Amino acid sequence: MTDLSRRALLAGAAAALPTAALAQRAQPVTVLSNPPRTWGRGAPTNIYPDPDVITLDPSFGAVSEGHAVIKRVGTGYQWAEGPAWCSEGQYVVFSDVMSDIQYRYIWDSGMAPIPFRSPSLNSNGNAFDFQGRQISGQDFSRRVVRWEHDGSMTIIADSFEGKPLNSPNDFACHPDGSIWFTDPLYGGQLSEGHVDQGPGPFNAGGLLNPMIGNPGSGIIGALHQVLPTQIYRWDPSGKLEVVATGQVPNGLCFSPDYKRLYFVWGANLAVGDVVGSKLQNIRTFSDGMIDGVKCGFDGHRCDVQGNVWSGSTAPLGYCGVTIWNPAGKAIGRIRLPETGANLTFCGPKRDWLFITASQSVYLIRTNTQGAGPF
Amino acid sequence: MTNLTRRTMLAGAATLPAARALAQAPAATEPVFGVPPSVVTNPPRQWGPGAPPPFNPDPDIIRADPSFGALLIGQETIRRVATGYHLAEGPAWSGIGMYVVFSDVKNDTQYRYLWETGEVSVLRKPSFGGNGNTFDHQGRQIATQDFFRRVVRWEADGSMTIIADRFDGKPLNAPNDVAAHPDGSVWFSDPTYGGTLAEGHPDAGTLRDPTIGNPGVGIQNAGSLQQVLPANIYRRDPSGRVDVVVPFENGLGPNGLCFSPDYKLFYAIRGGTIHVAEVQGAKLANMRPFTDCRVDGVRCGPDGMRADKAGNIWASSAAPLGYAGVTCWNPAGKLIGRIRLPETCANVAFVGPKRDHLFMCANSSIYLLRVNIQGASPG
Numbered sequence: 001m002t003d004l005s006r007r008a009l010l011a012g013a014a015a016a017l018p019t020a021a022l023a024q025r026a027q028p029v030t031v032l033s034n035p036p037r038t039w040g041r042g043a044p045t046n047i048y049p050d051p052d053v054i055t056l057d058p059s060f061g062a063v064s065e066g067h068a069v070i071k072r073v074g075t076g077y078q079w080a081e082g083p084a085w086c087s088e089g090q091y092v093v094f095s096d097v098m099s100d101i102q103y104r105y106i107w108d109s110g111m112a113p114i115p116f117r118s119p120s121l122n123s124n125g126n127a128f129d130f131q132g133r134q135i136s137g138q139d140f141s142r143r144v145v146r147w148e149h150d151g152s153m154t155i156i157a158d159s160f161e162g163k164p165l166n167s168p169n170d171f172a173c174h175p176d177g178s179i180w181f182t183d184p185l186y187g188g189q190l191s192e193g194h195v196d197q198g199p200g201p202f203n204a205g206g207l208l209n210p211m212i213g214n215p216g217s218g219i220i221g222a223l224h225q226v227l228p229t230q231i232y233r234w235d236p237s238g239k240l241e242v243v244a245t246g247q248v249p250n251g252l253c254f255s256p257d258y259k260r261l262y263f264v265w266g267a268n269l270a271v272g273d274v275v276g277s278k279l280q281n282i283r284t285f286s287d288g289m290i291d292g293v294k295c296g297f298d299g300h301r302c303d304v305q306g307n308v309w310s311g312s313t314a315p316l317g318y319c320g321v322t323i324w325n326p327a328g329k330a331i332g333r334i335r336l337p338e339t340g341a342n343l344t345f346c347g348p349k350r351d352w353l354f355i356t357a358s359q360s361v362y363l364i365r366t367n368t369q370g371a372g373p374f
Numbered sequence: 375m376t377n378l379t380r381r382t383m384l385a386g387a388a389t390l391p392a393a394r395a396l397a398q399a400p401a402a403t404e405p406v407f408g409v410p411p412s413v414v415t416n417p418p419r420q421w422g423p424g425a426p427p428p429f430n431p432d433p434d435i436i437r438a439d440p441s442f443g444a445l446l447i448g449q450e451t452i453r454r455v456a457t458g459y460h461l462a463e464g465p466a467w468s469g470i471g472m473y474v475v476f477s478d479v480k481n482d483t484q485y486r487y488l489w490e491t492g493e494v495s496v497l498r499k500p501s502f503g504g505n506g507n508t509f510d511h512q513g514r515q516i517a518t519q520d521f522f523r524r525v526v527r528w529e530a531d532g533s534m535t536i537i538a539d540r541f542d543g544k545p546l547n548a549p550n551d552v553a554a555h556p557d558g559s560v561w562f563s564d565p566t567y568g569g570t571l572a573e574g575h576p577d578a579g580t581l582r583d584p585t586i587g588n589p590g591v592g593i594q595n596a597g598s599l600q601q602v603l604p605a606n607i608y609r610r611d612p613s614g615r616v617d618v619v620v621p622f623e624n625g626l627g628p629n630g631l632c633f634s635p636d637y638k639l640f641y642a643i644r645g646g647t648i649h650v651a652e653v654q655g656a657k658l659a660n661m662r663p664f665t666d667c668r669v670d671g672v673r674c675g676p677d678g679m680r681a682d683k684a685g686n687i688w689a690s691s692a693a694p695l696g697y698a699g700v701t702c703w704n705p706a707g708k709l710i711g712r713i714r715l716p717e718t719c720a721n722v723a724f725v726g727p728k729r730d731h732l733f734m735c736a737n738s739s740i741y742l743l744r745v746n747i748q749g750a751s752p753g
Contacts, residue, residue, distance in 0.1 A: 087532030088513060089471030090497065106488065109495040116472070116490060132513045132530030134470060149513035150752040151469030151727055350532060373531035 031337045032317055039072035039337070039360070050364070052335040056290070059325060060332035063303060068365040070334065073105060074113040080356035081299070082170070084126040085346035086134070087373060092346045092354050094361065095123040097139060098191045105354070105361065107347065113361065121219060122193045125170035125299070130373065135179055137168035139187025140194055142221025144168045144179070144234070157232070160240050164222030166229065167193055170251045170299055173372065174258055177236035178277070182249035182263065184229045197223040231263060233277055243279040244272065251299035251342060256306055256371035264297045269310065286328045293318045299342025302371040307331065309353065311340035321355060336362060345370025413714040414696045421454035421716065434714035442702060442711030445686065450744040452713065456487065456494045462735035465723035466507040466515070466753050474725045474733050476740070477504040479520060480572045487740065489726065503574040506551035506678070509753030516560055518549040520568030521575055523598055525549045525560065525610065538562070538610045541618070545598030547605060548574055551630045551678055554753060555637060558612035559656070561619065563628035563642070565605045577601055607631065607642055609656055619658050630678035630721060634685055635750035641687055643676045648689060665707045672697045678721025681750040686710065688732060690719035700734060715741055724749020
């Protein structure tokens with residue numbers, strides 16, 4: 001006898017009406033129910049499978065874990081971004097771009113994420129290369145840096161053809177030692193880095209003053225963004241090359257075999273073929289439409305089967321995570337109560353999904369592993 | 375007027391005749407000094423969060439030679455940052471991860487001390503009798519496992535590789551301490567301590583039964599049933615080849631080891647003394663005694679050690695109270711200073727973002743001291 005039918009029986013007994021017990025099915029709380037699902041340490045347990053993990057295609061069942069629920073493991077951020085898993089150190093690093101702090105979630109402690117680097121100089125995307133070194137973009141100083149094994153920091157790229165970079169945003173490390181990164185304009189906003197001095201795309205009329213709040217040690221990046229938004233390949237020799245130009249890029253990642261590069265290209269997710277140091281045959285991979293709703297792309301990662309897991313910017317009910325198979329078909333999605341900006345696979349077996357979603361970070365176990373080591 | 379003289383005056387005022395005498399004939403007041411509690415005072419110095427504020431200069435940091443002063447920061451005092459272990463060992467600093475990994479060998483747990491919070495969490499349990507640790511020049515953790523009698527490496531992708539478990543077809547004893555050379559080689563000592571009931575598993579066929587408490591992976595997989603090799607020091611080449619660099623001789627069992635900052639010298643603890651030799655490629659030459667670790671005639675038995683950037687050797691000391699802690703030797707083998715701890719010390723490492731803190735694994739507790747020098751090598 002289950003609890004539910006027992007309760008139905010008792011209810012029947014109370015009414016002194018010997019009716020046949022009716023099965024009572026309760027609806028689990030979700031991000032859409034009223035009142036909505038609650039989160040955090042005090043939240044009640046939710047039922048397996050998680051009602052906010054939605055299968056759009058039966059193939060999703062092979063990569064999603066039925067005995068898993070979404071957990072919120074940290075909250076209180078302004079704009080959580082750039083999660084990356086350090087296998088050596090067993091932690092997830094991520095950025096709160098707008099509050100100028102880089103946090104890390106320590107796997108073994110399971111405690112709320114702790115400030116790791118503060119100030120982070122508005123760090124945004126993060127990645128670990130194949131030698132386990134941390135790559136970070138710094139919106140404030142408009143550059144790409146690498147944290148070395150001996151604890152020192154190296155500036156990987158801050159200019160292209162003598163012109164300063166805009167605000168390197170997201171990173172993908174190739175086994176050939178190269179780092180592919182996007183260079184949109186977002187760090188030119190007052191909240192995420194610093195505005196251009198004088199009129200600029202985020203400083204109409206030049207009214208905003210980038211020197212206010214400048215830590216003052218000369219670490220402010222270029223005073224003007226001058227380059228088009230592009231995607232670059234940084235060669236281990238130090239050479240920087242443009243691999244794609246003409247749209248605004250954002251997140252990017254390689255396919256598990258490193259033969260394809262996925263990247264946000266304007267409003268769509270694009271894919272190109274990686275041929276040596278070049279990117280060829282760039283085409284639209286997905287327009288992000290699910291049920292007629294636009295699920296905007298941001299950061300994304302591939303699993304070992306080649307599916308693309310992407311953050312989703314969309315109205316409540318569709319924001320969170322979308323999952324696309326290698327043919328560009330939506331196979332599943334994860335509803336979150338906030339916009340999903342970026343995600344990474346993490347955990348000792350690299351089988352958990354860590355999602356940086358606006359003001360919070362969420363964790364859920366999957367039945368697949370992240371493609372890149374990091 | 376200082377607090378001390380003021381306090382003296384007030385004390386005088388409490389006894390009327392004395393106060394009158396003071397008023398009538400103001401005599402010069404003798405300064406009164408306190409004695410800051412130390413490891414050797416009675417009652418002894420207290421440690422941990424509830425301890426009273428420490429006094430500087432720290433009374434338990436002892437300068438044996440004026441040159442030691444250059445390695446110290448006068449305001450810094452020894453702090454106990456964690457306690458409750460059975461045998462803290464094998465500290466190593468991850469410059470990427472900003473944490474110190476260390477082993478509690480007898481508690482079968484590998485912990486880490488997180489730099490930003492100062493908190494300790496369990497990194498690996500069971501650690502299979504994890505003992506010595508280091509990080510190689512590619513940032514990978516090298517760890518020894520007394521239970522499995524082997525040396526392993528944690529890779530950048532999260533997987534684990536066994537890098538040495540035998541020599542010449544015979545199983546290793548209990549790899550203990552490790553040092554990574556920039557040429558990619560890993561040097562490790564292979565004493566027999568992992569053959570104790572407490573630290574790993576005993577040999578089969580003795581009174582002590584190695585199958586009791588075996589985690590169940592099959593004792594045949596849990597290292598050899600018998601220790602058969604002499605207690606050598608080995609060099610594991612990146613090719614996988616393992617060679618003896620210091621054969622066991624004259625009963626000198628090996629333990630901790632480290633390189634000089636230029637990697638031209640190799641220091642090894644052998645039989646409770648420190649030896650040094652020149653590194654010539656994959657071989658060692660001119661092995662000789664560096665110090666017998668005697669201080670004031672007291673044996674300060676070394677276990678683990680690290681070199682600083684100036685080439686000084688900071689060695690742990692297992693000795694009676696008053697001499698237990700850390701000894702520091704200059705490159706000529708002269709004692710220049712020492713640190714008294716309330717416990718015997720097993721091993722040390724330079725840690726922190728600038729690698730300028732000495733992290734001391736002392737039996738049941740971890741002690742930390744900021745210094746004015748950096749560790750020679752990453753890890």
